[in-house]
Amino acid sequence: MKRSVSLGVLVDVLQLWIAMGIAAVMLWPIYRSDSFVVLAAIAIALGTLIALAGAAFRWPGWIVFLVTVAAFALVGVPLAVPGEAVAGLLPSVDGLVDLFSSVALGWKQLLTITLPVGDYQALLVPALVLLLGGTVVAGSIAFRSSRGELAVIPPVVVFLTGIVFGPSEAFWPIPLGLGMLVACLVWVASWRWRRRRAASRRFARATGTRERRGRGQLRTVLGALLIVAVAGAGAASAAIAAAPTGERDVLRNAVPQPFDPRDYASPLSSFRSYLREGEADRTMLTVEGLPEGALLRIATLDTYDGVVYSVGSATVDSASGTFVRLPSAIDRSSVSGRRVQLTISVDGYSGVWVPTVGLLEQIDFRGDDAASLEDGFAFNETSGTAADLAGLHAGDVYRLDAVIPQQPSSGDLIDAVPGSAVVPRIAEVPDDLTSALERYTTGVDGAGGQLVAAIDGMRAEGYISHGIGEDEPASRSGHSLDRIGELFSTPLMIGDAEQYAVAAALMADQLGFPARVVMGFVPQTTESGAVEVLGSDISAWIEVDTAQYGWVAINPVPETRPIPEEEPEDPTPVSRPESIVPPPADRPDPREDQTDPDTTAEDPVAPDQTLEVLLQALRIAGISLLAVAIALSPFLLVVAAKARRRYLRRTAPTALGRIRGGWDEFADLVLDHGLQVPIAATRTEVAAVVGTLPSRVLAAVVDRAVFAPGAPAEADADRVWLAVGELRGSLDAPRTRRERLRARISLRSLGGGVRQLLRRPGRRS
Incomplete structure (x- = not known):
């Protein structure tokens, strides 16, 4: 389907540039030259234009590929092999030979040369391939695919390539790592929000209802941004607590050097x-x-x-x-x-x-x-x-x-x-x-x-x-x-x-x-x-x-x-x-044998090898657990936020508040399990989307409690929450384990409850 230039496309372009820009910064330690800055800017801009043209004119994949190769040949020599360019702007025959041969050979040459390489020979070619190709692929996914979240993969690949082919000394590991994480999370969240909004529009058109905009959408955006901010803060805290060492193992350390x-x-x-x-x-x-x-x-x-x-x-x-x-x-x-x-x-x-x-x-x-x-x-x-x-x-x-x-x-x-x-x-x-x-x-x-x-x-x-x-x-x-x-x-x-x-x-x-x-x-x-x-x-x-x-x-x-011709006295050598x-x-190194002034060398203490092995194993296990915790921190924060929301709803100060909270919890469960519910849907309409008798009964009970004169009983609130638990089980039952896990970490239901997550228990919202 042909997509017109809309706000969504502009947002994708902006997020594409941010992600690819961060990935390009990770390549900076390899080159550290003005030529690389020019190459990165032109490659990202040109790749974006190719992806937009492919989406606008609905080019098949092979045409997008041919156009990308043609653009690579046209700008590759002046950008990546400037020494072979005619008048600094046009490709030459020798330049084209170096350009295309370096697509295959330039990677190993990068690993056998001291950094930074600047614009030496044709070593800018790998950077051009990564940035131009990555931008075209990421842009094509974002502008044309129904799964636009996958567009974050090419920038991440370029980012990791910069690490693997870069120096052993880490370059801004925490700022760049967190920046790429936040950029990808924001991009994924924006796609999820747009997909949900499109579904609401389709439902509104099908049912003849009017879509509700404004405050509800703002809350959804704020909720997603809050989760991203909390996830970024958690990852930053963990990264600072276990700050990376000055050096790391990279690919160049394992590649044989050109001269031995x-x-x-x-x-x-x-x-x-x-x-x-x-x-x-x-x-x-x-x-x-x-x-x-x-x-x-x-x-x-x-x-x-x-x-x-x-x-x-x-x-x-x-x-x-x-x-x-x-x-x-x-x-x-x-x-x-x-x-x-x-x-x-x-x-x-x-x-x-x-x-x-x-x-x-x-x-x-x-x-x-x-x-x-x-x-x-x-x-x-x-x-x-x-x-x-x-x-x-x-x-x-x-x-x-x-x-x-x-x-x-x-x-x-x-x-x-x-x-x-x-x-x-x-x-x-x-x-x-x-x-x-x-x-x-x-x-x-x-x-x-x-x-x-x-x-x-x-x-x-x-x-x-x-x-x-x-x-x-x-x-x-x-x-x-x-x-x-x-x-x-x-x-x-x-x-x-x-x-x-x-x-x-x-x-x-x-x-x-x-x-x-x-x-x-x-x-x-x-x-x-x-x-x-x-x-x-x-x-x-x-x-x-x-x-x-x-x-x-x-x-x-x-x-x-x-x-002297005469030997000194006692000339007989021993x-x-x-x-x-x-x-x-x-x-052993003689310097290592020197005894510290505050110790004695009479009773050396032999190291306990078992203890050393145990400590090393514990260290590796601790680092592994920390890495897993950092990777899972965004998902754990989502689960914690939902648990906090459920607790606040269930501990509301009045029975009516707990009944309303029980229904809100059920409605959020419906959203998290992937059912399409319009923003302005009534309780009866939500129950109709679920399509089960217990859901219709729950909707009727809550409506009666809300609109009937007098305050509901405490037992009514307990029965509502018991029904919510049973309905959650019925929603989980037909789904696979993966689908149930996806429902637990879904962000769809977190948009409207930002303020509720931050208020104290027992207070009215």
């Missing part, structure tokens, strides 16, 4: 390859804009298994092992430091690790391989390590913006306190390193002071040798436990940045500082001109997390100086067995 560092060898294991003949003097990179003293990071390594320091591990989950695509600039406005803009040209350097500086803000690849490098680029925000699946090769050029944070001086570091960053546990440390650490820190107070003393002590005793040249003393490569133990056990401490950085990280960890090793280049720079980074500029340093300054870079490598590396998972 565990598939590649640790860059530190090839440290000395940069120092071999032919590589040491070779230009690896040419950097423009590099400030003096800046460090070029190749990779940050935080996982040590006793054999190799790596970026992530096959057995240990590490935040630094999670790489995602970088679609847009990272906001570093809150970081204090020097802003730099570098242009890096790749010469002799190659590999998947992309050298960067400081805290990366944005990167832009240039040259012939720019497209493949852009698609393969991945970044780890935790460690600042960048990688590219395509790999860097000679001739590649990229430009990056970064912030080099201000670093504390050695004097400031003395007062540093270990930070709270989480790094994988270190399995074991050599005994010789522990002995040296005790010797360096004896008499030094404070973790920061001990760290400075340990680094200074190692730098003072250490000598540099790569063990490559014929004139260099022997120096074994590698950084296993055995090699680090050898560094401290031989008469002369000889090694290079590979060994000293690992040793420093192990000592910092022993002192309670979260620590990691950074491998990169330390070029000789000036304030102007391009800098040629040579292979001999390779180095390694450590970063420790402090409570005051965050991650602080520390150079543990001794100054290059002549190595023979020690080779260190055996235990499984890392069996080694």
